Amino acid sequence: MSNVExxxxxxxxxxxxIFLRMxxxxxxxxxxxxxxxxxxxxxxxxxxxxxxxxYSTFSSYSLSVVPLFLLMGQFASLGGISKQLFDAAASxxxxxxxxxxxxxxxxxxxxxxxxxSSLATAATMGKIALxxxxxxxxxxxxxxxxxxxxxxxxxxxPPSVILVIFAILTELNIARLFMAAMVPGILAAVGYIIAIAxxxxxxxxLAGQPYARVPYLERFRLLVSIWPVLLIFFLVIGGIxxxxxxxxxxxxxxxxGTAIIAFARGGLTRSALxxxxxxxxxxxxxIFLIILGAAALNNFLALSQLPQAAxxxxxxxxFNPWAVLxxxxxxxxxxxxxxxxLSMILLTVPIFYPIVSTIDFGLAPAEFGLWFGILxxxxxxxxxxxxxxxxxxFVINSMSKGTTLxxxxxxxxxxxxxxxxxxxxxxxxxxxxxxxxxxLF
Amino acid sequence: MDExxxxxxxxxxxxxxxxxxxxxxxxxxxVTVISVIGRAFIPLGLGAIAGDVELVQxxxxxAVCSFLPWCHLERGHALVAIVTDKxxxxxxxxxxxxxxxxxxVAAAFIAWRFWSGLVDKFGNHESTFILRIPIWIAYAxxxxxxxxxxxxxxxxxxxxxxxxxxxxxxKPLSGGGE
Numbered sequence: 001m002s003n004v005e006x007x008x009x010x011x012x013x014x015x016x017x018i019f020l021r022m023x024x025x026x027x028x029x030x031x032x033x034x035x036x037x038x039x040x041x042x043x044x045x046x047x048x049x050x051x052x053x054x055y056s057t058f059s060s061y062s063l064s065v066v067p068l069f070l071l072m073g074q075f076a077s078l079g080g081i082s083k084q085l086f087d088a089a090a091s092x093x094x095x096x097x098x099x100x101x102x103x104x105x106x107x108x109x110x111x112x113x114x115x116x117s118s119l120a121t122a123a124t125m126g127k128i129a130l131x132x133x134x135x136x137x138x139x140x141x142x143x144x145x146x147x148x149x150x151x152x153x154x155x156x157x158p159p160s161v162i163l164v165i166f167a168i169l170t171e172l173n174i175a176r177l178f179m180a181a182m183v184p185g186i187l188a189a190v191g192y193i194i195a196i197a198x199x200x201x202x203x204x205x206l207a208g209q210p211y212a213r214v215p216y217l218e219r220f221r222l223l224v225s226i227w228p229v230l231l232i233f234f235l236v237i238g239g240i241x242x243x244x245x246x247x248x249x250x251x252x253x254x255x256x257g258t259a260i261i262a263f264a265r266g267g268l269t270r271s272a273l274x275x276x277x278x279x280x281x282x283x284x285x286x287i288f289l290i291i292l293g294a295a296a297l298n299n300f301l302a303l304s305q306l307p308q309a310a311x312x313x314x315x316x317x318x319f320n321p322w323a324v325l326x327x328x329x330x331x332x333x334x335x336x337x338x339x340x341x342l343s344m345i346l347l348t349v350p351i352f353y354p355i356v357s358t359i360d361f362g363l364a365p366a367e368f369g370l371w372f373g374i375l376x377x378x379x380x381x382x383x384x385x386x387x388x389x390x391x392x393x394f395v396i397n398s399m400s401k402g403t404t405l406x407x408x409x410x411x412x413x414x415x416x417x418x419x420x421x422x423x424x425x426x427x428x429x430x431x432x433x434x435x436x437x438x439x440l441f
Numbered sequence: 442m443d444e445x446x447x448x449x450x451x452x453x454x455x456x457x458x459x460x461x462x463x464x465x466x467x468x469x470x471x472v473t474v475i476s477v478i479g480r481a482f483i484p485l486g487l488g489a490i491a492g493d494v495e496l497v498q499x500x501x502x503x504a505v506c507s508f509l510p511w512c513h514l515e516r517g518h519a520l521v522a523i524v525t526d527k528x529x530x531x532x533x534x535x536x537x538x539x540x541x542x543x544x545x546v547a548a549a550f551i552a553w554r555f556w557s558g559l560v561d562k563f564g565n566h567e568s569t570f571i572l573r574i575p576i577w578i579a580y581a582x583x584x585x586x587x588x589x590x591x592x593x594x595x596x597x598x599x600x601x602x603x604x605x606x607x608x609x610x611x612k613p614l615s616g617g618g619e
Contacts, residue, residue, distance in 0.1 A: 018520070018521050019521055019523075019524045020524065020525060020536060021520050021521060021522050021524070021525040021533065021536055021537070021540065021613070022520065022540045022543065023518035023519065023520045023540065023544065024518070024519045024520060024521070025518065025519065026518070026540065026543060026544055026547055029547055030543065030547065033550075047554060047557075050550065050551065050554035050555075050558075051554050051555075051557050051558035051561060052558055054551055054554070054555050054558075054583075054587075055502065055555065055558055055579075055580060055583065058501065058502045058505040058506060058583065059498040059499065059501060059502035059579065059583075060498070060501075061494055061497060061498055063501075064469070064497055064498065064501040067466055067501065067504060067505070068466070068469070068470060071466055071467075071470065244477075245477055248473065248497060249473050249474075249476075249477050252469065252470045252473035252474050252477075253473075253474055253477065255470045256470055256471070256474045259470075274460060276463075277459065277460055277462075277463025277464075277466070277467075278456070278459055278460070278463070278511065280463060280466065280508075281459035281460075281462055281463055281504075281507075281508040281511045281512065282459075282508070282511060282512045282515055282517040283517070284504070284505060284508050284512075285505065285508035285509045285511065285512030285513075285517065286512050286517050286518055286519055288505045288508075288509075289509065289512070289518065290519060292551075338521050338523055339521055340519045342519065343519050388523055389521065389522075389523050
């Protein structure tokens with residue numbers, strides 16, 4: 001078997017192991033090490049690589065931004081920021097039809113601006129918004145669907161852990177990627193609100209009572225009250241953009257900022273601190289094991305020359321660029337029904353990115369990378385809310401007593417449609433993702 | 442939680458490592474923030490902390506290594522349970538035991554090669570660029586967590602093997618995601 005064939009065959013094997021429930025990072029690591037042996041006919045290369053690979057991966061300065069963003073999100077969930085965001089959003093949106101659900105989306109978007117993780121956003125906002133939704137008579141389906149979808153705004157609106165990983169894999173500039181994600185992230189929130197508006201008009205029995213209309217003076221007062229969120233957001237994102245800080249420094253400042261807020265409001269008790277650290281520990285270790293496994297796997301794939309062969313194949317065949325792109329996005333949507341977003345990115349980007357980079361979409365190479373990154377980010381995030389395996393669905397469903405998983409599946413459908421519509425628009429008009437970057441840089 | 446003395450001990454070890462690692466992460470945050478503030482006030486005679494990047498790298502290395510045992514003990518790994526959920530409970534319990542054995546092998550492999558890297562760095566006296574911290578010290582700090590990871594991995598094999606051969610096995614849980 002040639003090396004390229006070995007590389008090719010490693011994918012069914014890898015997917016087989018993963019679908020037999022082997023932890024994804026472990027599966028990548030084992031396939032990488034064994035594949036390396038099959039190519040070099042010796043264990044020595046792997047033995048020597050792992051003398052330094054664990055060290056260099058775990059002590060990477062660019063990856064250090066990941067645990068810091070996770071810590072920032074954990075601290076942000078303490079100290080009642082989520083409640084204030086919800087109140088502010090409810091004052092502006094709550095009196096409309098389906099307004100409580102819209103307010104939940106607005107609050108998720110606000111929380112997403114200081115949290116880089118989807119599950120943390122869903123869980124934190126779920127605690128605040130689910131009781132409000134149920135109190136106002138919203139159906140379990142719409143309530144849980146709203147929050148599961150709203151949770152993805154944690155990743156779609158920068159800062160975003162997934163974008164950081166994508167930037168490292170593709171050697172793109174994180175600041176530019178964050179800026180490119182900004183408008184699509186806001187569009188996502190608007191799209192979800194439109195989805196709610198349409199759903200409650202088609203099926204009025206799903207929605208409950210709206211809030212009473214709030215005077216504008218009060219609305220602005222509530223909007224001003226969330227200034228710490230805005231301050232941290234602009235400090236973190238603006239600081240990276242203006243070159244004041246490295247992304248790691250920005251994440252540390254964000255973590256310190258959310259910790260100060262939590263402390264000032266009495267939310268940072270000893271047990272809450274321990275919980276935050278343990279939660280951060282779990283997510284961080286999960287992510288870094290996958291990254292380590294992916295490093296071993298990519299080492300083997302590079303050795304097999306599969307990425308180059310794949311690029312040559314696609315160039316030679318002269319496929320329609322748009323067909324290739326759409327096929328990839330559909331592939332992500334399907335795979336996302338079963339796999340988590342980070343594993344998908346680490347598994348596919350080292351192969352896909354070189355391929356699409358050689359295709360001409362009429363964009364400058366740097367801009368193309370940003371646009372592709374945003375598209376991939378969105379389609380892998382859809383995976384968090386698509387049945388049968390969508391982590392956000394599980395998290396929110398487990399928080400809402402009396403709602404079956406089937407009801408949650410049906411409740412999230414309008415939001416999935418909204419995601420697909422948005423993706424289509426962003427594919428057709430790259431300028432939506434790129435104009436802010438072009439204007440700012 | 443496993444209430445046997447060994448179960449408690451492993452739980453305690455993993456929790457302690459995770460919290461210590463978390464403390465390192467908080468320290469990394471503090472060092473970075475202080476350094477940024479110092480850099481902003483250079484005109485006032487302050488400055489960035491010398492070698493702050495090196496401190497961050499060492500701190501994150503220690504933290505991640507110390508987090509691994511907790512994640513494994515709590516079954517926090519990302520995995521796909523959709524297919525095995527359709528299997529009979531005993532079959533998926535057996536699979537979990539099998540993968541826990543693979544994880545033990547991987548943990549041993551990682552720790553062994555890490556140790557070998559430590560020995561190399563100890564021998565060649567390599568140190569960081571600015572603070573001149575010997576690299577082997579950073580390796581040694583990471584090795585503590587990896588050693589506990591190995592202990593936890595061994596414990597998890599026993600735990601899942603016991604479950605798999607139990608009269609009524611418990612269905613393995615779904616894993617994490619981001």
